Amino acid sequence: MTITQKSVAEGLFTWPADPSSPPRLIGSECADCGLVSFPAAPDCVRCASTESKERLLSDHGTLWTYTTQNFRPPSPPYDGPVAFEPYTVGYIELPGELLVEARLTEPDPDRLRIGQDMRLTLVPYTVLDDGTEVMTFAFAPADFVAVEEETS
Amino acid sequence: MTEAVIIGVGLHPFGRFAGKPALDMGADAVRLAMADAGVNWPQIQGGYIGSYEVANPDAIVGRLGLTGVPLRGVFNGCATAGTAIALAARAIETGEHDLTIAIGLDKHPRGAFAADPSVAGIPSWYGQTGLFLTTHFFGMKINRYMHDHGISHETLARVASKNFRNAAGNEKAWRRTPLSPEEVLASPVLNYPLRQFMYCGPNEGAAAVVMCRADQAHKYTSTPVRVRATALRSRRLGAFEVQSPSFPVGEPVESPTVDAFRAAYELAGIGPEDVDVAQLQDTDAGSEIIHMAESGLCKDGEQERLIAEGATEIGGRLPVNTDGGLLGNGEPIGASGLRQIHEIVLQLRGTAGTRQIPGTPRVGFTHLYGAPGASAVTILST
Numbered sequence: 099m100t101i102t103q104k105s106v107a108e109g110l111f112t113w114p115a116d117p118s119s120p121p122r123l124i125g126s127e128c129a130d131c132g133l134v135s136f137p138a139a140p141d142c143v144r145c146a147s148t149e150s151k152e153r154l155l156s157d158h159g160t161l162w163t164y165t166t167q168n169f170r171p172p173s174p175p176y177d178g179p180v181a182f183e184p185y186t187v188g189y190i191e192l193p194g195e196l197l198v199e200a201r202l203t204e205p206d207p208d209r210l211r212i213g214q215d216m217r218l219t220l221v222p223y224t225v226l227d228d229g230t231e232v233m234t235f236a237f238a239p240a241d242f243v244a245v246e247e248e249t250s
Numbered sequence: 251m252t253e254a255v256i257i258g259v260g261l262h263p264f265g266r267f268a269g270k271p272a273l274d275m276g277a278d279a280v281r282l283a284m285a286d287a288g289v290n291w292p293q294i295q296g297g298y299i300g301s302y303e304v305a306n307p308d309a310i311v312g313r314l315g316l317t318g319v320p321l322r323g324v325f326n327g328c329a330t331a332g333t334a335i336a337l338a339a340r341a342i343e344t345g346e347h348d349l350t351i352a353i354g355l356d357k358h359p360r361g362a363f364a365a366d367p368s369v370a371g372i373p374s375w376y377g378q379t380g381l382f383l384t385t386h387f388f389g390m391k392i393n394r395y396m397h398d399h400g401i402s403h404e405t406l407a408r409v410a411s412k413n414f415r416n417a418a419g420n421e422k423a424w425r426r427t428p429l430s431p432e433e434v435l436a437s438p439v440l441n442y443p444l445r446q447f448m449y450c451g452p453n454e455g456a457a458a459v460v461m462c463r464a465d466q467a468h469k470y471t472s473t474p475v476r477v478r479a480t481a482l483r484s485r486r487l488g489a490f491e492v493q494s495p496s497f498p499v500g501e502p503v504e505s506p507t508v509d510a511f512r513a514a515y516e517l518a519g520i521g522p523e524d525v526d527v528a529q530l531q532d533t534d535a536g537s538e539i540i541h542m543a544e545s546g547l548c549k550d551g552e553q554e555r556l557i558a559e560g561a562t563e564i565g566g567r568l569p570v571n572t573d574g575g576l577l578g579n580g581e582p583i584g585a586s587g588l589r590q591i592h593e594i595v596l597q598l599r600g601t602a603g604t605r606q607i608p609g610t611p612r613v614g615f616t617h618l619y620g621a622p623g624a625s626a627v628t629i630l631s632t
């Protein structure tokens with residue numbers, strides 16, 4: 099049985115997922131001053147230009163900081179599973195681009211450290227009643243992703 | 251330009267008051283402030299009133315008197331009360347009014363704040379996937395700060411323990427059970443490295459501050475407290491702020507708290523070295539530690555030693571959050587900053603009772619910080 103998946107939002111990351119190329123976050127770049135934004139923004143908060151172009155962001159970065167989420171967030175807006183599993187979030191520095199906030203795939207804070215290499219991946223953060231997985235972006239420790247890819 | 255001075259403060263207790271509307275708590279706080287100042291409601295010429303939950307907080311005139319007084323509602327996130335007092339002071343400084351009032355009141359339901367991300371200009375996926383929590387920011391900011399500046403988990407616990415101890419001596423505080431640093435460290439992690447007893451909670455309460463022209467203060471009080479400066483700043487591009495799906499790389503940009511304190515010190519002609527007692531936004535124990543440096547009270551990393559030495563205790567050389575802060579009092583958003591003002595006024599008058607800091611304090615400040623990156627500072631002196 100194939101699992102149906104859908105993206106949590108249009109224009110957030112490359113979708114549908116392409117097995118031959120890793121996912122990328124879709125940002126934007128100011129046509130006038132070059133400021134990189136995520137999510138993609140039509141207006142520039144540095145120079146107030148209204149001209150921008152799409153830019154696929156780096157799928158690698160380093161962990162700048164992190165924390166855990168040990169209680170279920172207020173719902174709405176959160177629409178994750180009722181059976182709550184703690185998760186972690188952090189900011190990943192994409193060199194020369196920006197720092198982006200994201201879920202992390204490693205739930206144990208003791209196995210995370212500031213400065214470690216991280217790689218973009220997509221994860222199902224919830225499953226709908228009909229079995230459809232709702233996908234969002236997350237960052238995984240780079241060494242972990244590499245191991246997973248070798249064995250798959 | 252004339253100067254505004256505080257002649258009366260009033261505080262309704264902070265906590266949970268089932269069946270008591272926020273407007274009634276606000277009216278109680280106003281009556282206490284008016285009694286403290288020795289004025290009646292018809293004498294009040296104008297005011298600013300802040301609330302998050304009450305859509306028309308100026309309906310308070312229905313409890314106090316329909317005198318036709320101009321009352322303006324203000325809301326500015328966690329900086330609401332800082333905005334109310336700044337505008338009430340400004341009305342005196344510019345000569346619009348001789349006698350004004352700042353009022354704050356709120357009544358939040360239990361639990362963490364829930365909101366639609368779109369009201370903060372953020373797309374819905376940010377909330378759906380569990381990123382739209384202010385507590386994440388506080389956990390991530392102190393985690394990075396501890397890494398960069400050598401702050402320990404024990405120091406986080408000492409801050410929380412100190413504020414609960416101070417609240418235990420404050421009959422109007424909410425959380426009045428003292429907790430040892432060990433008990434704080436034994437509470438469950440909510441957002442690593444922050445634990446349950448390192449966070450403040452939304453609750454209920456009200457506060458009010460009556461101000462007049464400095465040259466008329468003698469009519470009301472022998473102990474006026476001068477409003478030396480008020481400053482409000484929002485975030486600049488590149489600063490790491492609450493509810494930011496991303497922010498630019500490059501040289502770190504200072505927070506609005508640093509910017510607001512710089513402006514306030516300059517306006518007041520007062521430096522951090524002159525400050526005798528401080529009220530810092532302690533949404534969590536980490537925030538108090540970071541704000542100590544952002545306010546100029548110490549350098550980054552010095553908090554580890556200062557807090558271990560007891561410098562920020564009531565008897566220390568740099569008392570912080572003598573009334574228990576947000577950790578001990580909780581946060582009714584509209585009232586929180588006026589509760590801070592109330593405490594500094596008592597300290598500068600020398601009437602803070604068992605919480606009174608030693609010596610003759612002359613200068614104190616209050617500070618608020620909140621989403622989406624706004625900071626309000628008030629500097630007071632005798």
Ligand SMILES: [Zn+2]
Pocket residue numbers: 128129130131132133142143144145146147
């Ligand atoms: Zn630009």
